[in-house]
Every structure is written in C-alpha cells, then in structure tokens.
Amino acid sequence: MTAMESSPTRKVALKRILSRPGPFVDELNPEAYEFLSNMKILVIGAGGLGCEILKNLALSGFTDIHVIDMDTIDISNLNRQFLFRPSDVGKPKALVAAEFVMKRVKGVTITPYYGKIQDKDESYYSQFGIVVCGLDSVEARRWINATLVDMVDAENPESLKPLIDGGTEGFKGQARVILPTLTSCYECSLDMLGTQQTFPICTIANTPRLPEHCIEWALALEWPKRFPDKKIDNDNPDHIQWLFETAIARASEFSIDGVTYSLTQGVAKNIIPAIASTNAIVAASCCSEALKIATSCNPYLNNYMMYSGNDSVYTYTFEHQKKEDCPVCGVVASDFWIEQDWTLGLLMEKLTTTQAVRIKSPSLRTAEKNLYLQSPPQLEEATRPNLSKLVTDLVKTGEEVSVTDPALPFSIKLRIRY
Amino acid sequence: MQKAGETDVPRSATPHVVSARDRKYDRQLRLWAANGQAALEEAHVVLLTASAAGAETLKNLVLPGTGSFTVVDDKLTTEEDVDVNFFLDESSIGHPRAAKVAEFLQELNTDSVGRFESLTLSEFDKLDPSYWEKYSLVVAHQIRPSVLLPISKVLWDKKIPLVIINSIGFYARLRIVTPEHTVVESHPESTVDLRLDCPWPELERFAFGIELDGLSEMDHAHVPYLALLLIYLKQWKDAHGGSPPSTYAEKKEFKALIKTGVRSSDAENFDEAINTVWRATQATTIPSNSQAILNDDRAQNLSPSTSKFWILARAISDFTKSPSSGGHLPLSGTLPDMKADTTSYIKLQSIYRSKALEDRDWVASRVSELLLSLGRPADAISSDEVDTFCKFSRNLVVFDGRSLEEEYTPSTARAKKILQELEEENSLMSVYVGFRAVEVFEEREKRYPGTVEEVDEDEKVLKEIALEIVGSLGGTEVNERTASVLKEFVRYGGGELHNISSLLGGIAAQEIVKLITRQYVPMTNTTIFDGIQSSSAVWEL
Numbered sequence: 001m002t003a004m005e006s007s008p009t010r011k012v013a014l015k016r017i018l019s020r021p022g023p024f025v026d027e028l029n030p031e032a033y034e035f036l037s038n039m040k041i042l043v044i045g046a047g048g049l050g051c052e053i054l055k056n057l058a059l060s061g062f063t064d065i066h067v068i069d070m071d072t073i074d075i076s077n078l079n080r081q082f083l084f085r086p087s088d089v090g091k092p093k094a095l096v097a098a099e100f101v102m103k104r105v106k107g108v109t110i111t112p113y114y115g116k117i118q119d120k121d122e123s124y125y126s127q128f129g130i131v132v133c134g135l136d137s138v139e140a141r142r143w144i145n146a147t148l149v150d151m152v153d154a155e156n157p158e159s160l161k162p163l164i165d166g167g168t169e170g171f172k173g174q175a176r177v178i179l180p181t182l183t184s185c186y187e188c189s190l191d192m193l194g195t196q197q198t199f200p201i202c203t204i205a206n207t208p209r210l211p212e213h214c215i216e217w218a219l220a221l222e223w224p225k226r227f228p229d230k231k232i233d234n235d236n237p238d239h240i241q242w243l244f245e246t247a248i249a250r251a252s253e254f255s256i257d258g259v260t261y262s263l264t265q266g267v268a269k270n271i272i273p274a275i276a277s278t279n280a281i282v283a284a285s286c287c288s289e290a291l292k293i294a295t296s297c298n299p300y301l302n303n304y305m306m307y308s309g310n311d312s313v314y315t316y317t318f319e320h321q322k323k324e325d326c327p328v329c330g331v332v333a334s335d336f337w338i339e340q341d342w343t344l345g346l347l348m349e350k351l352t353t354t355q356a357v358r359i360k361s362p363s364l365r366t367a368e369k370n371l372y373l374q375s376p377p378q379l380e381e382a383t384r385p386n387l388s389k390l391v392t393d394l395v396k397t398g399e400e401v402s403v404t405d406p407a408l409p410f411s412i413k414l415r416i417r418y
Numbered sequence: 419m420q421k422a423g424e425t426d427v428p429r430s431a432t433p434h435v436v437s438a439r440d441r442k443y444d445r446q447l448r449l450w451a452a453n454g455q456a457a458l459e460e461a462h463v464v465l466l467t468a469s470a471a472g473a474e475t476l477k478n479l480v481l482p483g484t485g486s487f488t489v490v491d492d493k494l495t496t497e498e499d500v501d502v503n504f505f506l507d508e509s510s511i512g513h514p515r516a517a518k519v520a521e522f523l524q525e526l527n528t529d530s531v532g533r534f535e536s537l538t539l540s541e542f543d544k545l546d547p548s549y550w551e552k553y554s555l556v557v558a559h560q561i562r563p564s565v566l567l568p569i570s571k572v573l574w575d576k577k578i579p580l581v582i583i584n585s586i587g588f589y590a591r592l593r594i595v596t597p598e599h600t601v602v603e604s605h606p607e608s609t610v611d612l613r614l615d616c617p618w619p620e621l622e623r624f625a626f627g628i629e630l631d632g633l634s635e636m637d638h639a640h641v642p643y644l645a646l647l648l649i650y651l652k653q654w655k656d657a658h659g660g661s662p663p664s665t666y667a668e669k670k671e672f673k674a675l676i677k678t679g680v681r682s683s684d685a686e687n688f689d690e691a692i693n694t695v696w697r698a699t700q701a702t703t704i705p706s707n708s709q710a711i712l713n714d715d716r717a718q719n720l721s722p723s724t725s726k727f728w729i730l731a732r733a734i735s736d737f738t739k740s741p742s743s744g745g746h747l748p749l750s751g752t753l754p755d756m757k758a759d760t761t762s763y764i765k766l767q768s769i770y771r772s773k774a775l776e777d778r779d780w781v782a783s784r785v786s787e788l789l790l791s792l793g794r795p796a797d798a799i800s801s802d803e804v805d806t807f808c809k810f811s812r813n814l815v816v817f818d819g820r821s822l823e824e825e826y827t828p829s830t831a832r833a834k835k836i837l838q839e840l841e842e843e844n845s846l847m848s849v850y851v852g853f854r855a856v857e858v859f860e861e862r863e864k865r866y867p868g869t870v871e872e873v874d875e876d877e878k879v880l881k882e883i884a885l886e887i888v889g890s891l892g893g894t895e896v897n898e899r900t901a902s903v904l905k906e907f908v909r910y911g912g913g914e915l916h917n918i919s920s921l922l923g924g925i926a927a928q929e930i931v932k933l934i935t936r937q938y939v940p941m942t943n944t945t946i947f948d949g950i951q952s953s954s955a956v957w958e959l
C-alpha cells in the first residue's frame with residue numbers, strides 16, 4: 001500500500017460510497033477500494049476521448065493505468081485534447097498525456113506505449129482487468145474487439161476482459177459495455193454505424209452536381225492519373241492545395257459553386273467534427289462504467305447508451321442484442337444474397353460498401369478454392385481472371401465463402417445465396 | 419531518389435492560407451461556423467463555486483475559445499477538493515480554490531482570458547445588481563436556494579442566462595433559467611422545401627419544357643426526379659379535373675403512372691420520383707411552430723427595443739400575408755442531390771435559388787421599413803441575417819423560460835407533472851425530488867446528509883423533507899423508488915464523483931455553447947442524469 005491509500009483523509013467521497021451498502025446493489029465488496037487500486041486498466045487512444053479517460057480513471061481510484069496511441073499531436077487537436085499545449089505539437093500523444101496526468105494526480109502511474117495496438121499480443125492484453133477504448137478508427141476497434149473475444153477461455157473467468165467503448169461525432173456520441181462472448185460485441189453492431197458517404201464513380205466522372213463530386217474527382221480520378229506513383233498525404237498542405245485548385249477548376253467548368261478549402265480538407269481527410277464537451281460526456285460515461293464494474297458499487301450499463309445534444313438533451317439506453325451470425329462472436333455463417341448476373345468483381349465491390357461487412361481489400365476463398373487473393377502478387381495474378389467471371393459459375397448457392405482482410409484478425413463467413 | 423515517372427506535386431503560386439486559429443478550431447468550426455465562434459469569443463462566463471463539475475464545465479468552454487471566464491469562490495482548497503478536481507493539485511491545498519482553478523484552466527487556452535474573485539455566499543445579496551452586467555452567462559454549482567433565488571431574480575430581469583448544476587454521487591442535475599431564448603440556426607436535419615404542389619412559373623417552364631419521349635436513353639435516365647414528378651402530376655391533374663392524388667389508393671395509382679414512363683433498367687431517377695410521391699403530394703404549409711412565432715405579440719407589436727429576431731419574424735409574417743408569397747414562407751432555396759445531368763441540375767438549382775433570392779429581397783426591404791419605423795438605421799439588420807432567417811424560417815425556435823421562483827413556489831410549480839412522473843417505473847423524477855430534499859437538508863443543517871458516521875437519522879430526516887416537498891405539491895407519500903433514491907443520496911454524503919461531474923460538465927457546456935451561439939436547440943429546462951441506470955430525462959419545470 002502506498003502512503004496515499006493508507007491516508008484516511010484521502011479519496012473520502014469515493015471510499016464512503018464503496019464502504020456503504022446501497023439500495024441498488026445486493027452485496028457490498030469490502031475490498032472494492034483495494035481491488036480498484038490494484039487493477040491494471042488499459043486505455044486505447046490518447047486523443048479527444050483518451051485524454052478525458054486518463055484524467056477520469058486517475059481521479060476514480062485507478063492507480064495502474066496503461067495507454068496505447070500511435071499518433072502525434074496536431075494543432076487541430078488543441079480545441080479538445082486538453083492535456084496538450086502548442087509546444088507539444090509533433091510529440092507522441094501517449095507519452096505527453098501520461099506524463100501530464102501523472103504530474104497532476106498524485107499516486108497514479110501511467111505507462112504509455114507509442115505504437116499500434118496490433119504490435120501487442122494476447123500476453124500483453126491478458127494482464128489487464130478492463131480495457132477502455134476511445135478511438136476514432138473503426139478498423140482498430142474491430143481488431144481489439146476480435147482479439148478480446150478470441151482471448152476468452154471458458155475455463156478461465158480471468159480471461160474475459162470487459163471492453164468499454166466510446167465514440168463521438170459532433171454533439172452526438174455513444175458509450176457501451178462489451179463483455180466478450182457474453183454480450184453483443186463491436187462487430188455485432190457494425191450495421192449501426194452511419195453510412196459512409198460515397199459517390200458513384202460515374203457521377204464523379206460524368207455528371208458532377210455537388211462541390212463534393214468535384215473534390216472526389218480530383219482525389220480519386222485526377223490525382224492517380226497525374227501522380228501515379230505518389231500516395232496522397234492528407235497532412236501535406238501542397239497536396240491539399242493541389243486538390244483544392246483541381247476541384248475548383250472542375251467546379252467552374254460545370255458552374256458548380258461551394259468548393260472551399262475547408263470542404264476539400266473535410267472530404268479528403270474524412271473529417272468528423274469534434275468538440276470538448278461531447279468527448280467529456282462520452283468518456284465520463286465510459287469511466288463511470290469502469291468504476292462500477294471494478295467495484296460493484298452499483299449496477300453497470302447493459303449495454304449501450306446513445307447521447308445526442310443537437311436538439312435538447314437526449315439519451316437512449318438499451319440492450320444491444322448479440323448477433324447469431326456475427327463473424328466474431330456468433331456461431332453461424334450469415335446469408336448474403338446476390339443477383340444471378342453479378343461478377344466476382346461486382347461482389348467484391350458490394351462487400352466493401354455493405355454496412356455489416358465494411359471491408360477495404362477483401363480476399364475471398366471457398367473451402368475448395370481461392371476465388372480472389374489480394375496477395376502475394378503471383379496468387380493475385382492467378383486469381384485475377386475470376387473477377388470478370390459470374391459468381392454463379394464459381395460458387396454454388398448455399399456455399400460458404402470466407403472473406404479476409406489484412407486489417408482484421410478474423411474472417412467473415414458468408415453463405416452465398418442466389 | 420525519385421522513381422521514374424514520379425512527379426512532384428507543384429507548389430501553388432497562391433496557396434490558400436489557413437490561420438493557426440482556424441486550424442486549432444477546425445473541428446468545431448464545422449459545427450457552428452465563424453459566426454458561432456465569434457459569439458463564443460465575445461462571451462464572458464462566470465462560475466460560482468469552483469467545484470469539480472464547475473471546473474469541468476469551464477474546461478469545455480475555455481478549450482473552444484470562450485472569450486473570458488471568471489471563477490468566483492471563497493473556500494481554501496482541501497484534500498477532498500484535490501481528490502476529485504483535475505484543475506487543482508497537491509500544491510493547491512490551503513490556497514484559494516478560485517485562484518488555483520482559474521490558473522489551471524487558463525493553461526488550456528491563451529485565447530481565453532481567466533480571472534477569479536473571492537466572494538463569500540453571504541456577500542452575493544449585497545452586490546449591486548449591476549455587478550452581473552459584465553457577464554453573458556452565469557454557471558452556479560450547488561448553491562443553496564436561499565442564496566441562489568435572489569441571484570436568479572436579478573439575472574432574470576437582466577436577461578442573463580443562469581445555468582444551475584448539481585452533482586452528488588452518481589446523480590446530476592442541470593437547470594437552465596432564462597426568460598427567452600430564440601434560435602434561427604437550429605440545424606434541422608434538412609431545409610429542403612420543394613413546393614411541388616404549388617410550382618411557380620419558372621419551375622413549371624423548366625419541367626414542361628422537357629419532352630420525355632424525344633430523349634435519348636442516356637438523357638431519359640438523367641431527367642431530375644423533380645421534373646418527372648411535375649410532369650406526371652400535370653398529367654394526373656389534367657385527367658382528374660385539376661386535383662392532385664390525395665387518397666392512399668390514388669397515390670398508389672399515381673406511382674403506377676410514373677412507373678409506365680420507365681424505359682430501361684437504369685431508372686434511378688424514376689425510383690427517386692416514386693419514393694418522393696408521398697412528400698410531393700403533401701400540401702406546402704407553414705409549420706404550426708413557425709406560425710405561432712409569426713403570430714406572437716412580440717412580432718406583431720414591435721417597440722424600439724424589440725430584438726432583431728422579432729423584427730425579422732414580423733417581416734416574415736408580413737411576407738406570408740403578401741400576395742407575392744401565395745401564403746407561404748420564404749423559399750429556403752436548398753436543393754437535395756438527385757440523379758441528374760450536370761446542366762439540368764445546375765439549372766434547377768438556379769431556379770430554386772433565384773426564387774429564394776426574390777423572397778429574401780422582399781423580406782429585406784420590409785425589414786428596412788420596419789427598422790426605420792422604429793427609429794433605427796435601415797441596415798441595423800444585415801443582409802446575411804435576413805438570408806439566414808429566411809432559410810431557417812420553417813425551423814425557428816423560441817423558448818419562453820420559467821423562473822426558478824416559479825419552480826420553487828408550490829402554487830406555480832409543475833405539481834401535476836412531478837407527481838405523475840414519480841409514479842413511473844425507475845422514475846428519474848425521484849432523483850429530482852432527492853436533489854430538492856438534499857438542498858433543504860443542507861440549508862437547515864449546514865451540512866450534507868450522510869456526512870456523519872451513523873446515517874439512519876439522516877435518512878429519516880431526508881425522507882421527512884421529501885414528504886414535505888411532495889406534500890406541498892399535493893402528493894401524500896414518498897414512494898418506495900423515491901425512498902431508495904434518498905437512501906442513495908445519503909450514501910454519497912454530498913460528495914462529487916469525478917466521472918459524474920465531468921459528464922455533467924460536458925452536458926452543461928454543450929447547452930451553454932448552444933445558448934451563446936444561438937445555434938442548435940437547447941433543452942428546456944431541467945435535465946436529470948442517473949449514473950446508476952445511465953439514463954437521462956428532460957422536463958420543463
């Protein structure tokens with residue numbers, strides 16, 4: 001025990017709650033406070049939500065906190081990521097955030113890791129009691145969710161790590177509690193994500209109407225044509241400027257107005273508006289659940305809360321149901337209906353735009369053969385001719401196709417139906 | 419080394435320069451734009467009581483660049499404060515809370531100017547009412563009603579919004595007190611207003627100028643669905659004595675009629691037309707909300723001190739009565755995206771925009787007349803303001819607030835509502851009654867319930883107080899659910915949990931940003947958050 005824990009004058013309000021029985025809990029855990037201060041807790045993301053989460057956990061009695069983040073600090077983070085100052089721009093978020101909170105809150109240790117969650121394996125994740133996630137990337141959340149589900153060993157209750165996940169957009173956000181294999185998981189709810197704004201290529205190429213169409217034209221069609229060997233860098237002002245000017249020229253050719261620098265940036269980077277207050281709400285909700293789970297001082301969220309502040313104050317709390325055919329925690333393959341005239345190429349395109357699949361570069365195989373593989377190059381070349389073949393010639397109706405993507409640690413099983 | 423064929427991205431001769439300020443605030447400017455930001459930068463928010471919830475609220479206002487903030491408090495920092503408040507640390511213990519919290523908050527953003535004042539609660543009523551005039555909004559955390567009610571009266575008379583926050587254990591409460599709040603930019607889901615039931619000549623000319631039969635396959639698939647609807651509506655009306663499809667059966671038949679025009683499998687525009695039949699055959703009307711605002715006394719009886727909002731509302735009201743409007747609101751001019759070739763879409767867009775501009779010009783000249791008649795400069799309301807008002811005239815919002823006094827006086831309280839809500843399962847109204855009871859307890863005992871070792875007596879006293887409150891509203895008992903909530907309050911001993919204070923600070927800051935920028939729709943007027951159930955409720959109390 002540290003001097004702080006033993007001090008009867010510290011954390012009085014928290015200890016009072018943990019030591020008194022409450023009308024909404026059946027049993028009091030007499031060791032709740034010790035348990036809390038000895039539990040290792042992992043925070044994924046040290047951005048808008050992450051800064052709040054670290055602060056909240058440090059002030060909630062957690063003393064052994066770890067944080068992972070792969071980003072460095074950008075000036076546009078400063079309107080909400082309150083652990084960073086202008087002089088920190090360019091430094092790793094995880095390091096600066098950890099240092100700041102440790103300096104401010106006595107008796108707390110925060111261990112930062114500047115890197116990707118994929119760098120770590122099960123042995124790393126298994127040391128934590130709870131994982132709190134404040135990410136803006138769908139891909140990273142799918143990865144950690146699948147990893148934690150995969151880690152569950154029915155024989156060993158310790159292997160089940162509650163995952164608390166938060167997300168925001170503008171005045172809206174959500175917080176949820178995932179008990180891997182027991183409750184619905186992140187993958188189960190993938191179809192609840194807002195639809196990605198996509199524009200058909202033929203509109204962009206032939207009949208632009210909106211400023212966004214002109215920007216997409218510059219981004220998706222003109223850039224690769226003009227700079228075939230260069231990947232666009234969204235943080236390079238010369239690149240954004242080029243997109244902006246190219247889009248402007250396109251727009252004036254078609255008498256379309258509304259192309260601005262800010263819109264160009266928004267479309268190119270897929271910028272989601274973010275403010276301090278929404279991060280505060282969602283992060284606090286996540287951490288309040290972490291505290292309740294760690295101490296049993298009150299019942300925890302089962303299992304989803306949505307918040308919206310655009311019009312009045314609105315919350316919707318409900319139990320999101322587990323999906324039988326969830327590729328991560330489910331038990332059966334899901335049906336995927338296709339039209340008779342679909343080619344494999346078209347099926348691939350549909351998979352990338354289907355809400356419940358959302359995969360960027362799918363590789364497809366059946367139990368018997370490879371349909372299309374993105375890599376290695378020789379197999380890509382060998383399977384490429386399949387893209388123009390009809391799916392009905394390659395797959396029997398009812399046959400299972402396994403879809404994989406290098407970004408996801410699991411495969412999606414689809415039963416093709418036609 | 420450059421690979422063969424790799425070209426450098428040319429550097430622009432006239433690069434667009436984004437200021438450091440715009441880059442810093444980029445993610446929020448996308449929500450409330452430059453005008454919202456300007457309002458925020460002009461605002462001065464004062465916090466009464468440097469609690470964790472109060473500091474968290476200010477944090478979320480300082481970060482986005484609120485012009486100035488002041489922290490008012492008279493306490494010295496204790497260990498208990500440092501344990502829950504991130505804007506205090508070990509070195510703050512024994513020093514004035516107001517100074518320390520203001521200092522740590524100031525570090526968040528140099529664009530925001532922070533101050534502090536050491537004022538004791540008992541000094542508040544000795545302040546000259548003019549003291550408050552420098553503030554644009556007041557945040558008050560857990561101030562006992564005997565002190566807060568008189569302050570709220572002064573602020574009410576001066577039309578300075580008061581935001582009251584309370585955070586105890588897993589429970590939080592937020593109350594907005596302001597006599598009137600008006601919103602033009604309410605950010606509705608959509609401002610589309612198509613007027614297909616009452617097209618104006620230019621729109622008809624455009625649609626009826628299209629000869630569907632003579633079009634190539636390609637062009638046929640790119641006729642904007644608005645034009646398709648107008649063409650088929652005319653066909654229908656010609657065959658039905660001039661009346662549009664109105665019953666369910668007729669609308670179904672009308673959809674079938676549109677379907678007969680489909681030529682190829684690529685008929686996305688026809689699908690769009692069919693999917694919009696229901697909306698297209700709705701009569702364009704003035705929403706009752708907007709109509710009530712146009713009819714309001716404040717719009718109909720202008721005085722030299724009338725605010726811009728009501729002068730604009732009056733001009734719109736006059737517009738709807740003028741022959742040129744056909745009884746409609748000004749057109750928003752917003753055209754949704756639709757399958758179309760570029761030329762037709764741009765043409766259609768310009769038809770909608772010109773009409774919107776025409777309506778706007780009428781309103782603008784009326785606004786100038788009204789301003790002159792009130793003895794104010796004809797350009798006291800800018801053309802941008804007229805523009806925005808016309809665009810959002812279907813979605814205007816006016817809230818007439820209720821004073822704290824009305825809420826706390828049994829004869830004017832929303833007694834029926836409160837008693838009714840208390841009967842609901844897991845009612846959050848029990849938490850509201852709990853907060854009210856704790857306030858009275860603290861006022862009488864000068865301490866919070868549950869701060870002593872033996873809590874049985876506190877539980878008993880708190881329940882008696884709750885019964886007094888419920889009784890004053892006409893109720894006869896404290897039900898089981900409320901009794902449990904009261905016990906839970908005693909368990910907390912009046913202490914803050916950081917998470918709940920932070921969450922409340924987030925909600926409060928969202929509402930304050932909405933009040934200051936006059937964008938989006940604030941809640942009226944009370945929110946309770948229950949961190950046990952993780953749910954909230956809003957009532958007008």
Ligand SMILES: [Zn+2]
Binds near residue numbers: 186323327328329330
């Ligand atoms: Zn699942």
